[in-house]
Amino acid sequence: MGLEIYNSTVQAAVNWARKFSLFQYPFVTACCGMEFMSTAAPKYDLARFGAEFPRFSPRQADLLIIVGTITERQAPALRRVYDQMCEPKWVVAFGVCASTGGFYQNYSTVPGADQIIPVDVYIPGCPPRPEQVLDGLILLQERIQRGEGHSQIVLKAEAGHDVPVAAIRPRNRALPASANFPSTGGPDRTEK
């Protein structure tokens, strides 16, 4: 009993630290990037919420912000970047294109990034205003504090805790073989 209280206190402290030190990886593919820049710039100042550093390597980031349309060609790259991030990690779909595909209803657009990777927070808008982005970030922070981010739930399940099965989202979209590991690509990967 005492250990449980200790564990929950430590978890609360760790999650508190996590939610205010998000290192974001901006996966910017389209025009929503302008609004993202506006949000990150001093006027709206994303840094106030601790999400200050854009890191352009997934190895240093724990928040993947998908900013813009994800095409079928882009999907394997997005999956790989997500896979290369260290746990626990969170995903924000920025704008309707990343959330649902938006007004694109064609053969080339993925109808929502959640077809590829689990998304924690969806920010609607075409593009969303910076206030909406900040609102989405605060929602994500609340979710992180509760320990309900998707990868947090996965980690909890792996540690042997009971989690609702529905909380773990399956990867519901098969990607082309080139997206899987070991990778097909790269001349230097072949045996010499």
Add this chain to the structure above:
Amino acid sequence: MTSDYVPAALTILISVGFALLLSAAAKYLGPGRPSKAKDYPYECGSDVIGSPRTRFEIKFYQVAILFLVFDIETAFLYPWALKYRELSCTGALVDGVCTSGVSFFGLSEILVFMSILIVALAYVWRKRAVGWE
């Protein structure tokens, strides 16, 4: 005497200790889920198209060496230019004005320095190192 170095030693100790503490915390507190994807080189999500250890042309090395020559020349010219007025006067300066005779020490000094570099430039020019063919 030795006590002068205590703050510096303390700074080094604290910074190294803090770095080690953070590394250890990351190692022991982090979930640590290794995977093939994480071991794979990061190329913005694309497949790797070649080794990073490729061979460069020797021309780049030449350019770097030449840059160094002229860079150092500029670095020496700046302090010389600041001191030029004093070096050009045999006596003392009063409010920036020379009160006695004119000296050519500063000018001749820098001409010697420049001529050495100009010899070097003439040499590399003749060796066709400044071209890019």
